Amino acid sequence: MHQIKLNGDIAAGMLFILFGGWFCGSAILGLPFGSAFRMGSGFFPTVVGGMLLALGAVIVINGLVSQAEEIDLSAVPWRAVILFPVGLILFGAAMRPLGLLIALLALCFCSAMAVKGMTLFRAVLLSAVITAVCVAVFSFALGLNLPLIGDWLR
Amino acid sequence: MDILSNLALGFSVALAWQNLFFCFVGVLAGTLVGVLPGVGPLATIAILLPITFSMQPDAALIMLAGIYYGAQYGGSTTAILLNLPGEASSAITTLDGYQMARRGRAGPALAAAALSSFFAGTIATIIIALFAAPLAQVAMAFRPPSYFSMMVLGLIASVVLAHGSILKAIAMVLLGLLLGIIGTDIYTGSARLNMGTLELADGVDFVALAIGLFGIAEILRNLETSETREVLTTKVKGLWLSVADLKRILMPSVRGTAIGSALGILPGGGAMLASFAAYIIEKKMSKNRSEMGQGAIEGVAAPESANNAGSQTAFIPMLTLGLPSNAVMALMIGAMILQGIQPGPDIIVKQPGMFWGLIVSMWIGNLMLVLLNLPLIGLWVRFLTVPYPILVVAVMAFSAVGIYSASGTVFSMYELSFFGILGYVFMRLGCEPAPLTLGFILGPMMEEQLRRSMLMSRGDPTVFLTEPISLGFLIVAAAALLLITAPSIARKREEAFSEES
Numbered sequence: 016m017h018q019i020k021l022n023g024d025i026a027a028g029m030l031f032i033l034f035g036g037w038f039c040g041s042a043i044l045g046l047p048f049g050s051a052f053r054m055g056s057g058f059f060p061t062v063v064g065g066m067l068l069a070l071g072a073v074i075v076i077n078g079l080v081s082q083a084e085e086i087d088l089s090a091v092p093w094r095a096v097i098l099f100p101v102g103l104i105l106f107g108a109a110m111r112p113l114g115l116l117i118a119l120l121a122l123c124f125c126s127a128m129a130v131k132g133m134t135l136f137r138a139v140l141l142s143a144v145i146t147a148v149c150v151a152v153f154s155f156a157l158g159l160n161l162p163l164i165g166d167w168l169r
Numbered sequence: 170m171d172i173l174s175n176l177a178l179g180f181s182v183a184l185a186w187q188n189l190f191f192c193f194v195g196v197l198a199g200t201l202v203g204v205l206p207g208v209g210p211l212a213t214i215a216i217l218l219p220i221t222f223s224m225q226p227d228a229a230l231i232m233l234a235g236i237y238y239g240a241q242y243g244g245s246t247t248a249i250l251l252n253l254p255g256e257a258s259s260a261i262t263t264l265d266g267y268q269m270a271r272r273g274r275a276g277p278a279l280a281a282a283a284l285s286s287f288f289a290g291t292i293a294t295i296i297i298a299l300f301a302a303p304l305a306q307v308a309m310a311f312r313p314p315s316y317f318s319m320m321v322l323g324l325i326a327s328v329v330l331a332h333g334s335i336l337k338a339i340a341m342v343l344l345g346l347l348l349g350i351i352g353t354d355i356y357t358g359s360a361r362l363n364m365g366t367l368e369l370a371d372g373v374d375f376v377a378l379a380i381g382l383f384g385i386a387e388i389l390r391n392l393e394t395s396e397t398r399e400v401l402t403t404k405v406k407g408l409w410l411s412v413a414d415l416k417r418i419l420m421p422s423v424r425g426t427a428i429g430s431a432l433g434i435l436p437g438g439g440a441m442l443a444s445f446a447a448y449i450i451e452k453k454m455s456k457n458r459s460e461m462g463q464g465a466i467e468g469v470a471a472p473e474s475a476n477n478a479g480s481q482t483a484f485i486p487m488l489t490l491g492l493p494s495n496a497v498m499a500l501m502i503g504a505m506i507l508q509g510i511q512p513g514p515d516i517i518v519k520q521p522g523m524f525w526g527l528i529v530s531m532w533i534g535n536l537m538l539v540l541l542n543l544p545l546i547g548l549w550v551r552f553l554t555v556p557y558p559i560l561v562v563a564v565m566a567f568s569a570v571g572i573y574s575a576s577g578t579v580f581s582m583y584e585l586s587f588f589g590i591l592g593y594v595f596m597r598l599g600c601e602p603a604p605l606t607l608g609f610i611l612g613p614m615m616e617e618q619l620r621r622s623m624l625m626s627r628g629d630p631t632v633f634l635t636e637p638i639s640l641g642f643l644i645v646a647a648a649a650l651l652l653i654t655a656p657s658i659a660r661k662r663e664e665a666f667s668e669e670s
Binding site for chain 1: 340597
């Protein structure tokens with residue numbers, strides 16, 4: 016007997032089932048389907064979502080039958096996977112109260128630390144340089160209207 | 170002559186100083202990202218999209234287009250000098266180009282690449298000028314069912330030519346269609362599928378989706394391996410071609426241009442397929458085919474002319490039908506929509522200045538690339554020594570500022586993070602993001618045409634089969650699907666048989 020292993024096809028198929036199911040389900044539950052003549056806003060998402068759901072199931076079955084490559088999680092750059100969103104959300108949240116300068120520094124620092132083998136000193140230096148370049152390009156050269164210093168600090 | 174007056178209009182737009190400037194910026198940025206492996210034209214165009222908001226529409230499109238075809242040039246430089254294709258479409262150039270460089274003929278190889286690309290760019294510009302207007306005229310007569318079927322064909326073609334599993338590519342298209350219709354239903358004006366958030370009522374932020382899927386996902390992918398690049402500094406001498414060399418590259422360039430132009434127009438085609446096809450055909454037809462693979466100048470000229478021609482004729486369906494034939498064109502359509510221009514066959518009538526200006530700018534951009542690249546090759550190669558961490562941080566910062574300046578909400582950062590991680594997961598699972606982008610752009614258009622068709626036919630779905638143009642598109646789409654599935658089934662069966670024996 017062979018044991019079922021999580022391969023790329025099975026995982027991708029399940030992801031498609033999830034998405035298709037969500038679109039199809041929320042369209043059926045919350046939106047008017049209408050008729051073929053006068054389609055409601057739920058017609059297209061229900062049909063396409065259903066197709067995605069079905070296709071996802073086929074891909075999962077395909078993955079169970081064939082021996083696709085097994086998923087190898089050891090290569091995933093976990094630091095970046097966690098630090099990128101953290102940096103981006105910090106950036107967005109800091110913009111209004113603290114301003115572009117601090118928001119950019121936070122984002123750059125998070126992204127720099129996401130790289131393997133980065134030292135604290137180099138990350139700080141890199142953040143400062145890239146922040147300066149960004150401010151020069153966006154605020155001065157392109158004249159974007161983002162306040163450098165936020166509301167709380169004025 | 171109509172064409173001449175149109176081209177004159179194009180020149181007057183393209184030669185306006187700010188358009189010349191942005192064309193220059195575009196090809197410069199394109200060459201740079203073409204040289205750097207790991208940052209492609211897709212990610213660059215996505216990252217620079219928000220900056221184009223404040224620009225004139227023609228300047229914005231001219232710059233974005235410049236990035237695309239500029240990247241083809243940059244990619245060939247590293248392919249020849251370092252055996253490192255900066256761009257997927259120049260992968261085939263490494264075969265003969267690097268061999269030439271190893272034999273001390275790097276100069277002629279680079280010159281051949283640049284000249285054949287310029288030749289192809291010139292011919293492709295003429296082809297666009299000749300055929301775009303009549304094609305748009307034909308498309309104007311399309312009724313909703315034909316439009317719908319044309320988009321089906323476009324999506325199928327993108328699936329057929331995607332790498333890897335066809336099933337996954339179709340699923341990605343469907344997911345793109347669904348993501349595209351999140352927001353407000355145009356017929357009733359009511360919000361739908363927005364998970365109760367106000368921010369999603371305007372739909373998913375296209376820029377965040379594009380940067381997430383192509384920019385951030387690509388970085389995550391590159392962070393998997395922490396390889397260090399070795400850069401050998403080769404002195405490049407003798408950039409001039411001998412008469413004998415010029416004679417040798419003439420016919421390969423002509424053939425490459427023809428193949429590239431044809432494949433570029435096809436939905437899903439574009440530069441990469443074109444360069445591979447041109448090389449294979451050259452290997453069959455060239456007088457010096459025995460040298461191919463060992464440093465034949467034909468092996469550089471043919472794929473380089475093909476990928477340049479293909480990347481330019483890919484604009485034809487985008488400009489005349491509003492149909493993106495690849496992910497870069499999807500981004501271009503996105504840029505147009507963000508500028509308030511509805512893509513479709515009437516662009517040529519409503520925005521003649523932008524239309525012809527863009528076409529002429531491609532030729533001017535190609536000229537700039539030849540003049541720029543050959544003297545500056547040493548500088549471009551030096552860019553390869555830029556350490557990857559700097560690129561990572563710069564891309565993150567530019568993306569975030571660009572998106573935030575356009576949306577002004579924290580929510581767009583959630584979207585960017587979501588699509589970045591999702592894009593990475595999909596890449597790991599062998600699902601290409603390009604079909605999703607096409608679906609996302611076409612989703613709302615397809616739904617609209619579907620609803621119009623059904624209103625027209627009073628709910629009779631056979632209208633797609635009784636309308637001749639529509640039927641034609643569907644037949645071609647079905648044939649394409651059959652063609653691609655048949656050999657892959659055959660191959661799978663072959664594999665099964667070989668395992669048994």
